Amino acid sequence: MAINPGITKEIEEAKDFFGRILEEQLSRIERMKGEEGWTDYGKLSPLVIGIAGGDGIGPFISSQARNVLEFLLCGEIKSGRVELRDIEGLTIENRVKANMAIPDDVLAEIKKCHLILKGPTTTPKKGDPWPNIESANVAMRRELDLFANVRPVRVPSRNIDWMFFRENTEGSYVLGSKGVNVGRDLSVDFTVTTEQGSERIISLAFDYAKKNGINRVTVVTKANVIKKTDGRFLNVAERIAARYPGISWDDWFIDIMTAKLIDPARAGGFRVLVMPNLYGDILTDEAAQIQGGVGTAGSANIGKRYAMFEAIHGSAPRMVEEGRQQYADPSSMLKAAAMLLNHAGYPEYSRRLDMALDICLQYEKKVRLTGRPDGATGDGFAAYVMETLKDGSLEKRWKEFSSRA
Ligand code: IPM
Ligand code: MG
Numbered sequence: 001m002a003i004n005p006g007i008t009k010e011i012e013e014a015k016d017f018f019g020r021i022l023e024e025q026l027s028r029i030e031r032m033k034g035e036e037g038w039t040d041y042g043k044l045s046p047l048v049i050g051i052a053g054g055d056g057i058g059p060f061i062s063s064q065a066r067n068v069l070e071f072l073l074c075g076e077i078k079s080g081r082v083e084l085r086d087i088e089g090l091t092i093e094n095r096v097k098a099n100m101a102i103p104d105d106v107l108a109e110i111k112k113c114h115l116i117l118k119g120p121t122t123t124p125k126k127g128d129p130w131p132n133i134e135s136a137n138v139a140m141r142r143e144l145d146l147f148a149n150v151r152p153v154r155v156p157s158r159n160i161d162w163m164f165f166r167e168n169t170e171g172s173y174v175l176g177s178k179g180v181n182v183g184r185d186l187s188v189d190f191t192v193t194t195e196q197g198s199e200r201i202i203s204l205a206f207d208y209a210k211k212n213g214i215n216r217v218t219v220v221t222k223a224n225v226i227k228k229t230d231g232r233f234l235n236v237a238e239r240i241a242a243r244y245p246g247i248s249w250d251d252w253f254i255d256i257m258t259a260k261l262i263d264p265a266r267a268g269g270f271r272v273l274v275m276p277n278l279y280g281d282i283l284t285d286e287a288a289q290i291q292g293g294v295g296t297a298g299s300a301n302i303g304k305r306y307a308m309f310e311a312i313h314g315s316a317p318r319m320v321e322e323g324r325q326q327y328a329d330p331s332s333m334l335k336a337a338a339m340l341l342n343h344a345g346y347p348e349y350s351r352r353l354d355m356a357l358d359i360c361l362q363y364e365k366k367v368r369l370t371g372r373p374d375g376a377t378g379d380g381f382a383a384y385v386m387e388t389l390k391d392g393s394l395e396k397r398w399k400e401f402s403s404r405a
Pocket of ligand 2: 285
């Protein structure tokens, strides 16, 4: 059957729109080519760490993470080397009012900081009471060019020590809010892979492996079906891998990869994994679940100039509706804070916080969170973490626990 002739105009508009998208992406490529080098945070004084609470349980778990940061960095804050700065206004109400993923004034404040600790923000979806504006996460990753989403998952008892490198500015996300509808029945979204975008994330994964003495990198795509974009990602991986003769690499398709993560015979063998945006979104939730749930995982969004650290879960509006926000588990934000400290040039504080979190969450477990009044509050848990950090024999205790695990 012939298509409705009235639709020709819509097709022409869609073609124009597609042309503009191609131009935009080509200029993004030019910007990537002219990209600056990595910021040396050690040279900045003061190093400004912005803290944005976000929505739902976000302000609660962020303030607990802030307390722990303040505790660890108290010397640096006193001497003026580090400043913790609250960023107001990254709330769904404000974003709806401005009809923007991140209101301009809030983005300007964020850009005055060097590193950001961000609580979860509500991402409107179809059917919500909010207008369907773009996710603040996705917008911030794009605006600050935070191209690497780095997510560690460790389960020592299962010999699992994974570091995920999720490409964070391309794939199905870069134009996620710019799909087109043509006529009443057709919807098209876009996915984008560039040579430069793939190169920078894949190189970062290989560099990480090299620096940490890890001799294997796993590349995940669906290049057998998604031939152009995933095909390019895989080709770039092959080219980059050739520069690292000491590191072996393997490529897996996303479907079988989700199965192998829960295969006890295979799981421990994966160490560094790198993949396009959407696969990384899905796989890191699965991985976090193996570790104990998305509430236990932190996430770093890294660019050459800025970096943002966050939980990988959402804002849990139901907890707030039911008045249970004070029982929310802050461990994801505390893990994010540990990653921030490492990135900021304080690896020793970061290591101590990670050890304290292992003790509190996996080994000793003296304070239990259930998300309800029968468990501890987030403040109670943060206090337990700080007590553990104060203990002079923290490292000894951690070693004892981990050798028993
Ligand atoms: C994540 C989240 C976000 C994403 C959402 C909130 C847009 O799921 O950080 O993994 O899909 O990237
Ligand atoms: Mg996700």
